[in-house]
Amino acid sequence: MSRPVFFSGLLLLAFGLGLFATKAFYYELPLTPSVAPGPWQVELRIHIRGDGRRGSVRALLPSSGPGQTIFDERSSSGRLSFSIRDQDEHRLGVWTGFLEDIQEIVYQFRVQSQRAETVIPPAGEVEALRTTLVRRYTRPTPGLPASAPDVAELLDQLDLPGPGDTSGRLRTIFSFVAHEVERVSSAGDDALLTLAQREGSAEGKERLLITLLRAAGLPARVVRGLELREGVAPEARLWGEVNVHGVWVQVSAVQGFLGERPADLVELGRGEQARVEATGVRAVGHRYVAIREPLRPDEIASMLAPDNPILAKLSLYRLPVGSQAALRVLLLLPLGALLVAVFRNLIGIPTYGTFMTVLIALALRQFPLALGLFLVGLVIGVAVVARAGLERLRLLMVPRLSILLCLVVLVVTGFALAGEDYKLPDLFAGSVFPIVILTMLVERIYITSSEEGLREALIQGAWSVGVAAMVHPLLRSENATYLMFSFPELVVAIMGALIWVGGYTGYRVSELFRFRTLLDDEPTGGGRV
Amino acid sequence: MWSRFTKMGLVGINRRNADFTLRMNERSRYPLVDNKLATKQMCIREGIPVPQLLAIAELHVEARRLPDRLRGYDSFVLKPARGAMGNGILVVRTDPDGGYLRGGRPFAREDLIYHTAGIISGLYALAGHRDAALVEERLETHLLLRSLSPDGVPDVRIIIYRGIPVMAMIRLPTAQSGGRANLHQGAIGAGIDITRGRTTHAVLRNRRVFRHPDTDESVLDVAIPEFGRVLEIAVRATDPTGLGYVGADVVVDAVRGPVLLELNARPGLAIQVANRAGLMPRLAAVDERFGPVDGPWPGTLPVEERVAIGQDIAKEAMA
Structure with missing residues (x-):
């Protein structure tokens, strides 16, 4: 490594790490995410x-x-x-x-x-419900047609326990809607339609539940909220709330809870008021x-506004939520690039393209590793088999690659369908990015196998996927995400490290293997037989 | 292990890239060697012997006309102008009825057209750009080397640093390499003592060998025919490129003698394994004689003098 390389790398590293250390130790910003499921x-x-x-x-x-x-x-x-x-x-x-x-x-x-847990109180301990409350929340409304003849007919068929056994009535109705009514996302939101067809949308099912509860004399109302899940946009949800002996108990026929609302549901308000x-x-x-955000509220406050006007200005926590989400991923890329540089220039692993491995890892970020590898393996397998078939037809190259693209789209479509049945994570989650990367990968494999033979293509493919598998946990890591987002100056430090890697002119690990034959019976000079 | 490699002066990929290809080879000069057609034209201008060009196909229409244009030649080599590492090269013979044979097996006319179309589409080109398909005469293995490579034509790779030939090896195709002279595909690499023009050591897939696996002939102490001329045309072909670190590939044809096949601006490092010697001492010796890289280049010296300097340096390094 030459002196200018050493010093410019050192300068960047010192700047990045220095700022990082100042923030972490002088201003005492938290170094790791402190709460597992943060706010x-x-x-x-x-x-x-x-x-x-x-x-x-x-x-x-x-x-x-x-x-x-x-x-x-x-x-x-x-x-x-x-x-x-x-x-x-x-x-x-x-x-x-x-x-x-x-x-x-x-x-x-x-x-x-x-998780919000409400214990359903046993009968008798509480005074009878106020009649105004009962009247208000058992009344039929356009969205909750509790007085419809179909509803009454069904309640007859359900053979409910007597009016004294409130929780028994609740459970019978709940189990009917939860188990006997199909959820079909394309079906309607209407309670009566859902009842007639025994299938409805998520909202249709919840409305039917609330309607039936009202018809059975249990005060019930609509709750509106959001379902918050990692990696997916928040979804508007609707569920119900039923008053049992004076206590409001939350209930959902779709999510399948009675009294225990899961942590990923956040309540926005009650009643028919639109969001x-x-x-x-x-x-x-x-x-x-x-x-x-993996931080406690007070830590978020310190991140948002450290005790220094310049640092406060530079805090990424001030940005709109959408940009924050994008930056959290984006700031991981330098870390992935550093790993790739180490794998290629210091270790000497042959992989496809320069950043292909990081992109593969990024595309698979939303999946658990095993599932992601399975998906990549499937796509590679299809490419290899299809190549064998296509080669016989002697087509021109661009249409040939386009056919491969079609096959990748089909595989991914099939995967999405299977995902729906087996509850796999959403393949798209709002972007077609994974598809683009998989298609690029298939093109590389196809061309490499034409150029250098199937063996070479599969070796390089295996190394690429292997390196991607090593980068993958990093891109999924909460610690890494948190660290890079909270301390973006680390990117400067990474640049410094990259300068050092780039200035390294020593042997790669792979070359120690490559040249090892030079070590045996050396030196013999002539080497005659 | 590390320090022994350093002591032998082995150059790794990182060092080759940083200190030699990146520093000595100006990027804008690459097209001249990456495109075999450009190299060929340059050599013809300089009066350096190259394989004879039989046909060029740059358009898909021309691919279809190719079999007609090649009628009458009893063998030829089809290659991409911008290919790398010997990819996409096809050696074809014609049988008496006008059909094609490839590696002894029949090869359909349509397959030839299809392969040509693949070349034109850029399947084998660096970065996948559009490419041209070249058809050249098939060179014949020199009589003295025939027993050493029954399956294909061997070529001599010479590393030329600042216009001085510093190291050489001969690449002998095997059945395993499919007749190709590529070490990573299973060809034998035999180091050449450039002072004597004789092979010294040999490796096959990174292991030492002494005999050719197909013929059982010894591959050591074999004299390379017309080796002085081989070095001369390698040096002369490198001069007009302006590149400071080049691998030149020369074939000794049975009839025409040494012929320049191609130049390479990023020559591989296996030549060190074949010679059981590092490049570093020789490269350093060139720098020592001619001063820093930024100084005057030895390119103005007569070719014979530069060959002699290279041989001197090799002799010192081997001593």
Whole structure:
């Protein structure tokens, strides 16, 4: 390594690591994620197209309660005024003002959610329910047609226990909807239709459950919320809440819980109030974005605003949630690139392309390793078999590769279908990125096997997948993600390390094997027979 | 192990890239050696013997016309102009009825067209760009080497550093290598003492060998025919490229004598294993004689003088 290389590498390493150390030790920012399932940061983005008149936008805002703690609420909405209305069933955020052309409202909150458990109280311990409450929550409504003849007929057939046994009635109805009614995502949201066809959408099933409970005299209402899962956009969910002896118990026929709401559901509000609605606008749309943060609320605060104005300005935690999610992945890439440089230039492993291995690992990031490898193996297998067949037809190259692309699309489609049946993680999760990478991989394998033979292609393919498998855990690692996102100056340090790797002119590990034959009976000079 | 390699002066890939190809070979000069057609034209201008060009196909239409244009030749070699590592090269003979034979087996006319189309589409080209298919005369193994390579034509690889030939080996095809002179495909690499033009050591798939596995003939102490001329045309072909670190491949044809096959701007390192010697002492000796790289190049000296300098350096290194 020459002196300029050594010193420029050292400079970058010292700068990156120095800043990192200052943040970590002087300002005491946490080095590792401290809580295993940390809080979620959720962002609601509402887009409105107004026509210059006064109007208003209303959205359900979550509140703290059993199973969820809401903190760090913020809203940015330009010139619109923002107020919060606490109503008996929910909290409503209201933005009012002149709605001109296109406007965006952003509302953010953080939520720490746990499994919320409600014990169903035994009968007799509590006083009878107030009649106003019973009247209000057993009443038929357009969305919950509790007085329909079909509903009454079904309750007759169900052979419910007597009115004294509230929890028995609840369980019978719950088990009917949970087990006898099919969930079909294409079916309707209507309770009666769901009952008639014995199949409905998730919302249809929940509405049927609530309707039946109301018809059976149990006060019940709709709960609206979000399902937050790693790597997937938040999904709007609806479930129910039933009052048993004065206690509201949450219930869902789709998620299959009675009293114990799982931690990935966050409640936004109760009743039929829409999640987002607007008046005086031409169009309104909204979407939720969420990321999980492996830190305690007080640590998030210190990350967001360290005791130094410059560091506070540089904190990535200030960014919109969508950018944060993208940057969390993006900032892992330098780490992957460093690994690739080490594998190729110091160890000397032959792999496809320069960054192909990182891209493969990135494409498989959302899968567990075994499943990801299976998918890659499947695609490679198809490519190899198809090559053998296609070679006989003597087609021109671009159409030949295009046929291979079609096959990859078919395999992936089949995989998505199988995933639906076997509950595999969503293959797309909002992007076609894995497909692009797999197609590139297949093209490389095809060309290499034409050029250098199948053996060589498979060896290189195996090494590439092997290196990808080693990079993969890193890209999935919470610690690595957290570290790179919280301390992006580490990228500078990685550049320093890369300068050192690039200036290394010694032997690669693979060359020790390659040249080892020179060590035996050496030196003999002539070497005559 | 590490220190013994260093003591032998073995050059690893990292060092070759950083200190030699990257420093000595200007990127803009690569096309001249990466494209065999350009190399050939350059050699013809310089009066350096090259295999005779029989036909070029740059368009798919031309691929289809190729069999007609090749009528009358009893053998030929089809190769991509921009191929690497011997990929995509096809040696074809014609049988008396006008059919093709490849490696002794019949080879359909359509297969020839298909293979040519693959070459044109860039299947074998570096980076997959469009390419041209070249058809050249098939060279014949020199009589004196015939017993050593019954399956294909051997070639001599010479490393030329700053215009000085420093190391050489002969690559002998085997049945295992499918008649190709590529070491990683199973050809024998035999190091050549460039002062005497005789082979000294040999390796096959990274293991020492003494005899050819197909013929059982000794591969050591074999004299390379017209070796002085081999070195001369390797050096002369390298001069106009302006590249400082080149591998030149020369075939000694039975009729025409030494013929330049191709040049390589990123020559491999296996030549060190074949010679059981590192390149470093010889490269350093060249730098010592001619001063730092940025200084004047020895390229202005007469070719014979430079060959003699290379032989001197090799002699010192082997002593």
